Amino acid sequence: MAKYGMLIDPNRCTGCNACRIACQMQWSLEPELNFNWLEEHLEGKYPNLKRVIVPMQCQHCDNPPCQTVCPTGATYKREDGVVLIDAEKCIGCKYCVSACPYGARVINAAGIPEKCSFCAVHVANGSTPACVSTCMSEVRVFGDVSDPNSEISRQIATLGAVNIKGTSMYYVPPREMGMDVLPPECVNPTYLGVLKNISQPASKGILGLAAAAIATGIVTNKIIERSSKNDETN
Amino acid sequence: MKTISRRSFLKITAATGAAIAASAGSVKDFKAFAEEIEDTEVTKIPSLCNGCSSYCGVWAYVKNGRLWKIEGNETHMKSRGKICARGHGVAYNIYDPGRVSQPMKRVSDNNFQPITWEQAFQEIGGKMKDIVEEHGGDKVVWATHGGKESYAQKFLDVLGSDNYITHYATCFTAKTNIWDKMCGGMFNPDFDQAKYIVCAGRNYAGGVMPAAMKRISRAKAEGTKLIVVDPRFCELATVADEWIPIRPGTDLALFLGIAHTLVSENLYNYNFIEKYTYAFDEFWKYNRDFDAEKAAEITGIPADKIRELARGLAQNAPQAFLDPGYHGLYAHYQNSNETAMANIVVNALLGNFWQDGGLFPAASTTFGQVEETYYGSKAAKGSRADGAGVSREYPLVEPSRGIPQRIPDMIEKGRAKIVFFYSYNPLRSAPEPEYQKKIKNADLVVSIPYDWNETSLYTADYILPETHYLERTEHPKVINGNIYWPSAQIATRFKALTAATSTLPLLEILQGITTAYGIENLYGFTVEEELEAALAPHGISPDTLKEKGCLELLPSVTAKEEGLSFNTFTKKIEFSIGAWKMEGLLGVPTWVPPLVEPREANEFRLIHGKQPWHSHIMTTNNPYLMAITKEKNGTFMWMNADRAKELNISEGETVTVKSELATKQVQVHVTEGLHPECVWLPSTYGTFSEKLVNGYNQGVNYNDFIPARVDEKTGHVMGQECIVTVSKGGK
Numbered sequence: 016m017a018k019y020g021m022l023i024d025p026n027r028c029t030g031c032n033a034c035r036i037a038c039q040m041q042w043s044l045e046p047e048l049n050f051n052w053l054e055e056h057l058e059g060k061y062p063n064l065k066r067v068i069v070p071m072q073c074q075h076c077d078n079p080p081c082q083t084v085c086p087t088g089a090t091y092k093r094e095d096g097v098v099l100i101d102a103e104k105c106i107g108c109k110y111c112v113s114a115c116p117y118g119a120r121v122i123n124a125a126g127i128p129e130k131c132s133f134c135a136v137h138v139a140n141g142s143t144p145a146c147v148s149t150c151m152s153e154v155r156v157f158g159d160v161s162d163p164n165s166e167i168s169r170q171i172a173t174l175g176a177v178n179i180k181g182t183s184m185y186y187v188p189p190r191e192m193g194m195d196v197l198p199p200e201c202v203n204p205t206y207l208g209v210l211k212n213i214s215q216p217a218s219k220g221i222l223g224l225a226a227a228a229i230a231t232g233i234v235t236n237k238i239i240e241r242s243s244k245n246d247e248t249n
Numbered sequence: 250m251k252t253i254s255r256r257s258f259l260k261i262t263a264a265t266g267a268a269i270a271a272s273a274g275s276v277k278d279f280k281a282f283a284e285e286i287e288d289t290e291v292t293k294i295p296s297l298c299n300g301c302s303s304y305c306g307v308w309a310y311v312k313n314g315r316l317w318k319i320e321g322n323e324t325h326m327k328s329r330g331k332i333c334a335r336g337h338g339v340a341y342n343i344y345d346p347g348r349v350s351q352p353m354k355r356v357s358d359n360n361f362q363p364i365t366w367e368q369a370f371q372e373i374g375g376k377m378k379d380i381v382e383e384h385g386g387d388k389v390v391w392a393t394h395g396g397k398e399s400y401a402q403k404f405l406d407v408l409g410s411d412n413y414i415t416h417y418a419t420c421f422t423a424k425t426n427i428w429d430k431m432c433g434g435m436f437n438p439d440f441d442q443a444k445y446i447v448c449a450g451r452n453y454a455g456g457v458m459p460a461a462m463k464r465i466s467r468a469k470a471e472g473t474k475l476i477v478v479d480p481r482f483c484e485l486a487t488v489a490d491e492w493i494p495i496r497p498g499t500d501l502a503l504f505l506g507i508a509h510t511l512v513s514e515n516l517y518n519y520n521f522i523e524k525y526t527y528a529f530d531e532f533w534k535y536n537r538d539f540d541a542e543k544a545a546e547i548t549g550i551p552a553d554k555i556r557e558l559a560r561g562l563a564q565n566a567p568q569a570f571l572d573p574g575y576h577g578l579y580a581h582y583q584n585s586n587e588t589a590m591a592n593i594v595v596n597a598l599l600g601n602f603w604q605d606g607g608l609f610p611a612a613s614t615t616f617g618q619v620e621e622t623y624y625g626s627k628a629a630k631g632s633r634a635d636g637a638g639v640s641r642e643y644p645l646v647e648p649s650r651g652i653p654q655r656i657p658d659m660i661e662k663g664r665a666k667i668v669f670f671y672s673y674n675p676l677r678s679a680p681e682p683e684y685q686k687k688i689k690n691a692d693l694v695v696s697i698p699y700d701w702n703e704t705s706l707y708t709a710d711y712i713l714p715e716t717h718y719l720e721r722t723e724h725p726k727v728i729n730g731n732i733y734w735p736s737a738q739i740a741t742r743f744k745a746l747t748a749a750t751s752t753l754p755l756l757e758i759l760q761g762i763t764t765a766y767g768i769e770n771l772y773g774f775t776v777e778e779e780l781e782a783a784l785a786p787h788g789i790s791p792d793t794l795k796e797k798g799c800l801e802l803l804p805s806v807t808a809k810e811e812g813l814s815f816n817t818f819t820k821k822i823e824f825s826i827g828a829w830k831m832e833g834l835l836g837v838p839t840w841v842p843p844l845v846e847p848r849e850a851n852e853f854r855l856i857h858g859k860q861p862w863h864s865h866i867m868t869t870n871n872p873y874l875m876a877i878t879k880e881k882n883g884t885f886m887w888m889n890a891d892r893a894k895e896l897n898i899s900e901g902e903t904v905t906v907k908s909e910l911a912t913k914q915v916q917v918h919v920t921e922g923l924h925p926e927c928v929w930l931p932s933t934y935g936t937f938s939e940k941l942v943n944g945y946n947q948g949v950n951y952n953d954f955i956p957a958r959v960d961e962k963t964g965h966v967m968g969q970e971c972i973v974t975v976s977k978g979g980k
Binding site for chain 1: 331459486492493862877
């Protein structure tokens with residue numbers, strides 16, 4: 016069984032945003048719905064500057080908090096590592112949106128919290144994820160990390176990429192900045208599972224609002240911390 | 250720029266999701282999408298992107314008669330399998346609500362009446378006939394963005410007009426004109442084998458060419474050094490080994506300083522200079538005192554750094570080059586021409602012409618011609634309405650490029666009576682829009698756009714909407730230039746989608762107009778016949794081209810040591826331009842200062858550049874690309890942090906920007922990444938056609954602030970010879 020992963024080299028990214036719109040086209044998304052995005056970090060004082068642009072998306076966590084809090088099992092993780100959503104089981108409670116440590120979920124017009132699927136359906140048909148294939152600077156490599164001979168495995172070794180702990184993602188350490196610009200490791204606190212039980216909705220459409228509020232409080236701290244780093248970005 | 254936090258972005262998304270859904274395609278969850286993929290047949294048609302002059306090869310994926318997505322063509326030398334954000338956006342423009350859906354006739358100020366194609370052809374043909382009979386066919390002007398359109402010339406030939414004018418003077422004519430005069434044509438950089446690259450005036454990651462970035466990234470991974478010289482910490486500087494900010498308008502001094510170091514430290518390729526260049530001594534006679542110290546004084550770059558650049562280039566030569574540049578320098582300054590000259594001198598001193606990792610001419614090829622169907626008369630050519638190449642007017646300006654920024658003058662002087670605009674919008678893309686609006690004073694203005702651009706809305710008597718590029722088949726193009734590739738390539742556009750609106754390809758529009766005008770059978774062929782005839786000498790069928798998308802010929806331009814010949818009078822690179830001397834000018838480059846300088850505490854030079862996700866001015870109505878702009882505060886004007894502090898201006902604050910021509914309000918991005926002497930505007934924004942609702946009134950455009958000037962030698966607009974004052978406050 017393959018184990019899918021993605022390697023990202025922020026040192027090659029110039030911020031063109033082709034990955035974002037190529038993904039939007041691939042998935043027929045609305046203009047304001049995007050499954051990937053770029054976080055820019057600028058440091059220094061004129062004329063000595065460093066800029067690193069970190070491509071971000073769903074990290075396809077090993078033990079996904081979004082799955083843990085999902086009361087209906089709509090969010091599931093496949094054996095090959097891909098985290099997906101079964102829209103038919105989704106009741107629109109948005110716990111997953113709150114629980115995601117990376118802010119990777121976006122809510123589509125049907126009320127379903129969608130996200131990057133590693134283009135699993137297209138990969139199964141033999142193609143490459145749209146964000147990978149369109150990228151002019153070849154920032155991204157996608158593939159089977161369980162196969163030591165795959166392109167991604169070789170590149171991870173060559174470039175000294177690090178696995179974001181608890182996820183399917185590998186990032187090359189930024190040449191000019193600290194590791195703290197990379198996504199944090201995925202932490203799935205045990206109490207997240209409890210939320211699902213106390214909030215098990217009786218039927219579709221009734222939300223465990225209190226539980227949602229708690230979940231939101233738990234995870235937003237991390238995100239606020241992340242976005243505050245973007246004070247000087249371009 | 251403060252980036253919107255992901256959290257607040259999600260809130261906006263959630264709130265607006267429903268409203269957006271109503272306007273665009275259906276939203277699908279993963280499972281529904283997967284099922285659809287299984288069930289729906291997808292066709293894959295090759296085309297060429299219309300987002301910029303790169304014409305990248307694309308594959309259009311079509312399902313259920315609707316565009317799904319595009320991907321880059323693997324073979325095409327400009328895309329190499331990659332497509333930039335603009336490319337995806339321009340493809341989606343097929344669903345742009347700002348498209349003109351059928352022919353329009355102006356009935357009053359900014360009011361148009363939809364008419365049939367037949368009525369449009371008859372009225373335009375009839376009016377043209379009357380005007381040409383009274384004033385002559387040389388009063389017809391065809392103004393175009395340029396690129397690879399090849400039909401209009403036939404019409405102008407019959408009419409006796411020599412007025413085919415492109416937008417290039419607003420973009421890069423100082424480069425192409427000078428390279429032609431000194432080297433006999435353009436030479437293009439070979440990234441793959443270069444060891445040391447200096448980019449000044451060329452941001453491959455902003456004015457994106459995907460294959461260039463792919464090749465630069467790979468070269469860098471192999472250890473190639475990349476130095477970026479730019480007043481702005483641009484996108485390319487992000488991945489460069491070094492960013493060297495330069496005082497805007499002084500790149501000429503840097504190049505002369507590098508040249509001086511190469512010569513004075515004896516680092517140059519003596520053999521190449523002896524064998525393949527002319528008038529080196531004349532160059533040196535006028536520049537022997539212009540050393541690195543002098544260059545440092547002018548550019549603000551330390552002399553040691555200038556010498557370090559020269560030595561770095563020399564140590565790696567011939568696998569080293571100073572990039573020939575593009576829009577970043579070559580239409581902007583009083584010294585743009587001399588800057589291009591000095592660029593050539595530096596590269597010649599490195600002896601990198603026709604060398605791996607250096608510079609090469611474009612590989613090219615020719616096509617077969619469809620059989621001539623017109624046997625009627627052709628009027629004698631009149632003189633150029635813009636004076637390009639005309640003695641006592643602009644003798645040194647290339648007529649093949651022309652002077653597009655002065656069309657209102659041509660109209661006022663009676664030199665132009667009928668003006669066609671094909672895929673060209675000078676009201677927004679040329680300087681001084683209020684002046685450009687006078688174009689409406691022509692006897693007849695016909696615009697052939699795809700959307701409701703400003704030129705159509707404010708000046709056209711008739712708007713004849715062209716199909717989107719994915720809706721038409723075209724005659725084939727030679728794919729070459731801008732970056733080195735050993736082989737010429739052949740590609741074209743094949744019709745991927747049926748036009749939902751009443752639009753036509755240019756060939757059919759010209760067939761209609763010329764027939765109504767009374768010219769028999771000028772375009773008596775279909776595009777399919779033309780395609781077949783063009784490809785025949787290559788032994789390629791249109792079907793083969795359609796299957797492959799892009800075909801590569803055998804390599805024809807590869808490295809050579811001996812027997813170099815340049816397409817100039819002396820067959821050498823001419824350091825002194827003979828045509829300039831004949832006009833009484835000095836033939837070699839020497840230091841020329843910029844025309845204007847900022848002096849006061851609130852004065853700045855206004856410079857501009859491209860954002861990687863917008864193409865020129867034609868994507869500001871694209872909802873996907875404008876969503877990125879909103880998220881990134883993309884319309885903001887950049888200002889150096891120290892200067893902003895002095896003026897007490899903070900991030901996001903609205904300020905008033907004033908030049909001799911215009912006063913506008915814009916929000917400021919305070920940054921460490923900009924030279925203190927300038928403010929920087931993205932060149933995309935300032936749409937003022939209210940019919941382009943997504944882009945309307947978003948940001949300002951540099952063209953608002955600059956006069957429609959003409960450089961005497963190469964016709965360019967001097968687009969950054971503009972001082973603005975910036976003051977706090979505004980609406």
